[in-house]
Amino acid sequence: MIHIALAKPEHVAGIAEVCTDGYWATYRETHSETYIQGIIEEFYNHDRIRKEVTETSRHWGGYFVALEEGKVIGAIGGGMIDEGVGEVFVLYLNQDRRNEGIGTKLLDALTKQQKEQFAAFEQWVSVAKGNQKGIPFYEAKGFTAQHEQAGYHEVDGERYTSVRYKRHI
Numbered sequence: 001m002i003h004i005a006l007a008k009p010e011h012v013a014g015i016a017e018v019c020t021d022g023y024w025a026t027y028r029e030t031h032s033e034t035y036i037q038g039i040i041e042e043f044y045n046h047d048r049i050r051k052e053v054t055e056t057s058r059h060w061g062g063y064f065v066a067l068e069e070g071k072v073i074g075a076i077g078g079g080m081i082d083e084g085v086g087e088v089f090v091l092y093l094n095q096d097r098r099n100e101g102i103g104t105k106l107l108d109a110l111t112k113q114q115k116e117q118f119a120a121f122e123q124w125v126s127v128a129k130g131n132q133k134g135i136p137f138y139e140a141k142g143f144t145a146q147h148e149q150a151g152y153h154e155v156d157g158e159r160y161t162s163v164r165y166k167r168h169i
């Protein structure tokens with residue numbers, strides 16, 4: 001049985017693994033190895049994740065994890081970007097566990113936190129243009145494309161276009 005919980009320090013390695021593997025699986029065909037390695041080193045290292053698990057606020061609500069027999073098989077994180085406006089910052093699953101409803105359960109947990117604790121009525125997400133793992137998922141959850149923009153991160157002069165999506169919650 002899959003259990004969704006707010007992440008604890010003992011989940012750090014599992015979050016790093018799921019996010020690293022998910023990032024590679026999502027962007028292997030479209031992004032350079034140097035770019036992928038740079039993002040993974042910046043965001044999915046154990047020290048950063050440990051801090052993000054133990055230090056939460058309205059701007060970073062922490063990670064929620066999908067656990068099966070204690071093993072992390074999915075992770076999501078987000079926070080508030082404005083009054084009443086939440087954002088999904090990261091969502092990855094074990095690639096062998098896609099299309100089982102795990103991503104939906106994780107998104108539901110984050111959405112509940114943003115609505116109940118932080119009074120969110122709107123939720124945003126940035127998805128890399130052409131990301132055919134993420135875009136169909138978010139569109140199925142009611143997110144609609146608003147505009148394109150330069151991605152938030154640049155590695156060695158490499159930057160990609162993101163599509164900003166939003167939905168009312």
